[in-house]
Amino acid sequence: MERIPILRMGRYLLVTIQVDMQDQTALALQDDLAARIESTAARGVLIDISALEIVDSFIGRMLASISGIAGVLGATTVVVGMQPAVAITLVELGLSLDGVRTALDVERGMKLLTAATMEHDLGDDDQS
Amino acid sequence: MTTNPDAQGAMPLRSEQDIVMSRQMVRKLTQALKFSLVDQTKMITAASELSRNTVVYGGGGEMRWEMLQDGLRQGLRLHFEDQGPGIPDLDLALTDGWTSGSGLGVGLSGSRRLVNEFEIRTAVGEGTCVTITRWK
């Protein structure tokens, strides 16, 4: 079974989904990410779906799950690059993915993540 | 209305890999019919939902397709059939799919909005057949 590779960039993890995933591949990604966030104390996760032409309810819910799980583990998640046709279809399906942060592209996604991470760090300082 | 005899077929839906294959098949078919990108995406996504239902809830089955020609307009019709347990409360599944959280309802009510025609035949103990159609 193929596994989606997870790249590490300092305190951030970067995932690029480029294949038409089987359900179990998506579930494996969820598990792998949770493990990596924990082991690297990552502060942010960026998921690039600009190459995905189909996002159905299973993948949609996976993205929402990852976002939730990462949040509990102390990391912010940003999903970037959703294609217009995919966005239109997801909305029609009834999925709005509330709680999942999004950005137009990787560059903007990283900006969002660094800003969110800084806020987080500032918050930590306040408590110390 | 005629069905082009060269453009129909069937494929099994028994494994997760088959769900992926069904998406690829529907992509091929909608591209051959020159659907717009948004319409292609909607049809493939609907097929993905219904294929998954067939594999996961229906105990496996098949997807059949037909390219349609009605005078000048063209369309694609897909049937998702299984011999599984059937759906006990169809109205509930179709309207309450989301709040009940069951993947089955999600796929059904969602795909209905993605296509032009949606038909479902199901009975407890007698399996399920969902037919969806999209016109160009």
Added chain:
Amino acid sequence: MNAPQDVLNELINNSKESVLTEWLAESFTGSAAAKSLHQGHAEDARVLLQAFQEGLQARGTAEHFEGAAWGPLRQRLAELSANRAAQGATAGDTSHFVLAMKKPLFAGVQKRFTAEPQTLMEAVWLASTLVDRMAQFTVTTYQRTREDIIRRQQQELLELSTPVVKLWEGVLAVPMIGTLDSSRTQLVMETLLQRIVETGSEIAIIDITGVPTVDTLVAQHLMKTVTAIRLMGAECIISGIRPQIAQTIVHLGIDLQGITTKASLADALFLAMRSAGYTVSRQKS
């Protein structure tokens, strides 16, 4: 006794060219414009006759014109009708062309079967009812083609009337004018989303100053658009909400679910610029 399908089929086989010539002559309406169309019609006639024969050979009947035997013929008739409609011909012109096929068929059968009135009658009846059905079919298809053309023109009009404009770096706007229905909103959504990707704009303003009424359905359409824009990673502001519309929204209990709204496009632009990190200051004159 010969089956009427065979009678007609044999007739066409034996004297195809004269059938075609007589058909064209009969359909020729006599004006100069019609003469130039005449050339194209020769090929149409040949193609139709071929499909007609295929149906006869498959034992098609007039009662079952919708059946598989006449599939190829229906296809050809649909193409003919569509082509003529696109060229500006009327439904009458096209059905006149098809009906003219009767003359050579009747004449041909009559010549051969004067001595067999039963066969003659059946063949003439088949030819007549078949050609009638063919003409009816072209009229129906013609109407549908005209409807398609009108719909396409409406679509183009729609596209022209909902342009997506760039108000500022990273800020797009769509002024909506007229009633917002499902197909209209769909089109706006698709165009706007595409432009967002192309320009990398993070803010889109949909101005509904020119929209007369907003009901639950329209609100739903707008919310779908806003949600789609959010999913892509951009933000959407709805502007141009007139007091009456604001009242309707509250009265109907429509929950705008956190969509940012502004009364005027100017306010929306100001908000957009601020979000994008700009400040506007006036130079001392």
